[in-house]
Amino acid sequence: MKHKRFALVALMPFLFSCAGIQENPTYVKELKANGDEDFNVLQFTDIHWNYSTNIKEASAFLENTVKVAKERSGHIDLIEITGDSLLVANKKIATTLYDLIDSWNIPWAFTFGNHDYEGEWSEAWMNHLVSSSNYKNALMPENGNDGLSGFSNYALNIKWGEETKWQIYNIDTHNLIQDGGSYDYDYIHEDQVEWYKARTEEAKTNNGGEYVPSLAFFHIPPTEINTIEKDGEHLGGIKDEKFCPGVHDSKFFNEAKERKCKGMFFGHDHSNDIVWKYQGVVFGYGVKANTELYSTEKDGISITGASICSLHKEGTFDLEHLIINYDEPEKGATSLTWKESNL
Amino acid sequence: MSKKTLIAFLVEIALYVLAALTFYQGFHYFMADVDGFKHILKIGPMFLSCFMVTYLLFAYYYLTHQPNEAKRAKTLKANGLGFIILSGLLLVLVIVNLILGNYEFGYVTAIFPVDIILIDVCMLALGILITLKRDWVLANIPVICKEYSTPKRLTVIMRILGFIYTWIALYFCGALLMAPTYIDLTTPTFGHTIPLYLLMLIASLVLFWREFYLAYSKEKEMDKGIADGVRYAALGITTVLGIVAFVTNLAFESTYYISHNLQCILPIDYMTSLNLGPKLLAFCPMIALWINFICSLTIMSKTQKKEATEPLS
Numbered sequence: 001m002k003h004k005r006f007a008l009v010a011l012m013p014f015l016f017s018c019a020g021i022q023e024n025p026t027y028v029k030e031l032k033a034n035g036d037e038d039f040n041v042l043q044f045t046d047i048h049w050n051y052s053t054n055i056k057e058a059s060a061f062l063e064n065t066v067k068v069a070k071e072r073s074g075h076i077d078l079i080e081i082t083g084d085s086l087l088v089a090n091k092k093i094a095t096t097l098y099d100l101i102d103s104w105n106i107p108w109a110f111t112f113g114n115h116d117y118e119g120e121w122s123e124a125w126m127n128h129l130v131s132s133s134n135y136k137n138a139l140m141p142e143n144g145n146d147g148l149s150g151f152s153n154y155a156l157n158i159k160w161g162e163e164t165k166w167q168i169y170n171i172d173t174h175n176l177i178q179d180g181g182s183y184d185y186d187y188i189h190e191d192q193v194e195w196y197k198a199r200t201e202e203a204k205t206n207n208g209g210e211y212v213p214s215l216a217f218f219h220i221p222p223t224e225i226n227t228i229e230k231d232g233e234h235l236g237g238i239k240d241e242k243f244c245p246g247v248h249d250s251k252f253f254n255e256a257k258e259r260k261c262k263g264m265f266f267g268h269d270h271s272n273d274i275v276w277k278y279q280g281v282v283f284g285y286g287v288k289a290n291t292e293l294y295s296t297e298k299d300g301i302s303i304t305g306a307s308i309c310s311l312h313k314e315g316t317f318d319l320e321h322l323i324i325n326y327d328e329p330e331k332g333a334t335s336l337t338w339k340e341s342n343l
Numbered sequence: 344m345s346k347k348t349l350i351a352f353l354v355e356i357a358l359y360v361l362a363a364l365t366f367y368q369g370f371h372y373f374m375a376d377v378d379g380f381k382h383i384l385k386i387g388p389m390f391l392s393c394f395m396v397t398y399l400l401f402a403y404y405y406l407t408h409q410p411n412e413a414k415r416a417k418t419l420k421a422n423g424l425g426f427i428i429l430s431g432l433l434l435v436l437v438i439v440n441l442i443l444g445n446y447e448f449g450y451v452t453a454i455f456p457v458d459i460i461l462i463d464v465c466m467l468a469l470g471i472l473i474t475l476k477r478d479w480v481l482a483n484i485p486v487i488c489k490e491y492s493t494p495k496r497l498t499v500i501m502r503i504l505g506f507i508y509t510w511i512a513l514y515f516c517g518a519l520l521m522a523p524t525y526i527d528l529t530t531p532t533f534g535h536t537i538p539l540y541l542l543m544l545i546a547s548l549v550l551f552w553r554e555f556y557l558a559y560s561k562e563k564e565m566d567k568g569i570a571d572g573v574r575y576a577a578l579g580i581t582t583v584l585g586i587v588a589f590v591t592n593l594a595f596e597s598t599y600y601i602s603h604n605l606q607c608i609l610p611i612d613y614m615t616s617l618n619l620g621p622k623l624l625a626f627c628p629m630i631a632l633w634i635n636f637i638c639s640l641t642i643m644s645k646t647q648k649k650e651a652t653e654p655l656s
Contacts, residue, residue, distance in 0.1 A: 051389070088374050115613075
């Protein structure tokens, strides 16, 4: 510790560059459900486009997945992209991906994963690219240096008429956290939990003193995943690799379950799409939306596709894991697709 | 320094800059598919074509640092064949990829795949030229300088270390040249990375200085005061910057300054979860200069001893 204190004094000039922190803004947006219909959220995760990706093939897979999802649920009202949509790539590849997503004319929310800054771009460029200042259907605010850890922290109030019946939280699980000579996966920080609590309290006040049911989407699983594997009720999906959660415990899970968070969905471990129910919370992985980097197969079918959360006005939701074979997307949903209703 | 030597030296610098850019780019193509090499048919010709420029740099270096004419001729012959075979093979693979529709125009660089085709065609032409006009090449490319003298028993290890150092310096020179694509001066922690950017530059300047000094001193003894001045200044600046970079890395380890600013140039770090790049930058130029300094002191003291023991004629 002593050497660190010395270093901090010696490097005071560099410290000055950390100044300029502003107060946390709220980052809440609204989306409306269509009449009394369900509000359908399509989650894509770990798309991982990079220099080696066959863009035509990968685009066709994503487009086909959206088409199949629309056929199965009637309509898609929101696309959630839970991180790692890119890997080692350039601006052209990144822009092509988000141009494609925006061209579907469906509102899309985005949270950062640990690989999203590996391409030939700056953090600011990427934040601007995926933000509402750049794309008409993007929902992520271009926030920058606001004092709140991470960039992709924002809430979406889902309204039926004038009433907010659901909330969707996008939380930044950051990247890697340096620990001396190595890096570990980061986690949801204390200030983000405080921001989340403040937003849920606001929603509670506007909802006659009742917490509004919510879902949370982020990239890196929290450490609770190790407990939940043993004690949770398995709903579906497979586990084909070890869990790689954040390095530190976050208060997020415990706070969220007390505040009527009904589901937490993430990505990160590509060969897992397993989901459990634990202490009233549906908790698990999305479905990897590409075979890049690494992925897994079962019965000769790649575990790729997307997941659909259909939010009912009454406060329950259905979860479907749409498994589409990457090599045969035109065949639509495979036999590995599974669904749980009224969670 | 003669005009011919100066031109050869400038060609070496130009090749170095080109190799830095292509090595950096090729390394990123390589890293994109490193997990299992599932797309090796597509990505292989891309990174190997880029690495051909580094091969040319090393071949040129050997040619301009080998005073033995027979060895120069033999190496030139081997490299000529090497360029023809490798670039020919890569061109065939590029054509196969074009036929299969694997290469989409403009996705990797603005002119891709024209850029890698150009590299392969140039290398093929160069290989043919070297093979057909070997004598002309030998007569017109001068020996800039001899290999740097090191204690004899350390020659092999020094050569290996030299190669490794050059690859590191090339990569970071490429990273520096590509900085306009990723640098963001408004990042709150940008200040923390300044020593690392300076070290990226210094890593290559160390090599340029070494080449210039040797080329110059071969024909005319450089003013000892200037040579020593540059050496001590380089040692001092690099050591201080290296220490500052290392201490910054320790002190700000929880501020994410690397991931906020330099993640895109450190793919190995982020794939292996090792904080390697900043340490390489902090220590490599410093160690290279100290080794160089200690070697020159050792050689100098040996020369002085030898001169002192030799009888006066």
